[in-house]
Amino acid sequence: MTVPTEHLLALAGVLFSLGVAGFFLRRNLIVVLMSIELMLNAANLTFLAASRHHSRVGAADLQGPVFGIFVIAVAAAEAAVGLALVIALYRRKQTVSLDRVDELRD
């Protein structure tokens, strides 16, 4: 008894929407970064679900998992850079709230 592909895709969609909502609605930069990670993982889940959907016995489709591994690697790098930015921002402004970071306006 396996979980149907549709369920997996629905879960991925819910995760992605949560990420999008967090990205747009939250003001804490760390939470925004976490939301981005959530969206990336929703994409990963989609890849794996699609990969399983296309695999047959004795002929596994490996494109999806490989993509997932790449995405995880990039996400790790992105998290490193993002968190470094957060630290730099905090040192400068003593805050990580996006409401206070709007120097590019005008």
Next chain:
Amino acid sequence: MHEATWLVWIPLLPLLGAAAAGAVHFLALRSRARGADATGGASGAGGAWIAIAAIGASFLLGLRGFLALRGEHAEALRSPTWDWIDVGGWSVGVSVVLDRLSSVMTLVVTGVGLLIHVYAAGYMKGDPGYAKFFAFLNLFVAMMLLLVLSSSLPGLFVGWEGVGLCSYLLIGFWYAKGWPAEAAQKAFVVNRVGDAAFLLGMFLLAGLFDTLDLSSLNAAVEGAVRDGHGPQLALAAFLLFGGACGKSAQIPLFVWLPDAMAGPTPVSALIHAATMVTSGIYLVVRLNPLFAASPELLFFIGLVGALTALVAGTTALVQRDLKKILAYSTVSQLGYMFLALGAGAWASAIFHLVTHAFFKALLFLGAGSVIHGMRDEQDVHRMGGLRRHMPRTFWTFTLGAAALSGIVPLSGFFSKDEILFHAFERGGAYYLLWAVGIATAAVTALYAWRMVGLVFFGAERFDAREVHPHESPPLMTVPLVILALLATGGGLLGLPEVLHAPHLLHDWLHPVVERGDAILAAATGAVPVASGASAATEWLLLVLGAGIAFAFAHRGFHAHRQGTASDERFAARRPQAARLFGDAWGVDRGYAKWIVQPVKIGAFLVAVVVDQFAIDGLVNGAGNLARSLGQRVRRMADGSIASYGLWMGGVTAALALAWIWIG
């Protein structure tokens, strides 16, 4: 063809001299700026000696080349060729070629130029731009030598433009006065008209012959005529003649030369009498086969020359500015040279060019000496009786005037008479040109001796308390004496045939012009020039020319030795003629009315309507558009990461959708 690398030094030495004199000028400027002005006006004197040494060495090299040509009976000496332009199978090489024609020109340019340099060392003494003046003068000589020595038409053109530039610089040498700067611009602009024609002619020749090497061109003309390219050749020659008209101040482009007298007098002598203005004649003689190929064009050239001679000669009759008289006289004499070219008498044109260089340089330098001694007075009506004050200038100037008017046996008599004889010899429509020429000879004698009478004889019409005329220093009078000797004896270069003496210049130039003579003979069926009409005709013309010159010189001298009464009588009795002659037959006024004025109106319209409304509107409109667009777009950048994310995500999604939809 003999290789001779040292030839390149002939134009190169004055060029280096110009650079050195220019450096002296800058050093003098710097020391003056530092206030170390202990030497006063003498600062930069070194520039003059550098320039004189450079042109002197160049003269000696020219002499060496001349002797080599004579000794070895070689056709030409040639320096190694420098490939100037080499693109797509088309190449232009430039080398320095000294053949029989360019050796004559080189000796005139450097010889007369050397004398004028020495004279100028005295004349310009105390001028703040002393060394700069010599830098320009040497640069001019270098460019003139490039013009006469270049092996190809583009090289010649570089020299042609270079002398135009130097002419501009030297006419406007005293630019702070205002009007010399305007005269310089006028000279430059009028010459530009001719130069445009020159360029077009050159393009046409390049298209026809695929080469611009002068000797190849000359060799190819005959074949092109046989192939039926006659009309194109005539057009090219006509365009080149347009360039010659500008440089040599012929109708309708002569208006710049009288104004060019705003420059210092040595400049007038060197550039606007002896050398640069004769480069048009040189060009025609250099390409004589091309011009000989269309006899109709030759007649047209002769007509232009004859008319210019008459118009400028009559204008010189009534001028009061001493230098203006000489300027119009130069235009008139250049007209004679073109008359000679029109008659196919190439060597006679060069002969007159040489004698004219002697006597007109002499006259200009004499005039400069007079002006120098009279504290910058140029109006002949306010001179008079100067022969007592400046005897050497008087004698030399009078010899120059005698040579100009064609008094036997001075140089001008032989060269002018030869031109008239050749015009007469051609017959047909050329009789008309001959008649104009002989009338001009009478006019020439009149104005030449009017000048002598008004300047050196009669009562002193200046304020003796203000002006103390004095003889010029030896630095200036020695060149005068040498030039006077040359102007007197220059006729020996070309004695008339009937005297059974060798015509040295004809014999010397024969190899250069024989191709043109042959083509002309084939085209018109006429016998080549100097094959000899009857001796009786020649004697008759000689005596007629001598008689007319003498009679009118006598009349001009005696009418004006008493003072200005004769001029006033003429103005009162013939007011229309006086007015017509006074402003050069209205040519300048016509230009002002029909060209300068419309151009100014057009320029005003363009400045106000086109520039301020159309162009400015376009440019400002573009700026305003960009700004208002930017005002709207800037709202996107509100500093909130969420909105940037929205834009990025939204646009990415839109693109993805579009890709799915289209793809």
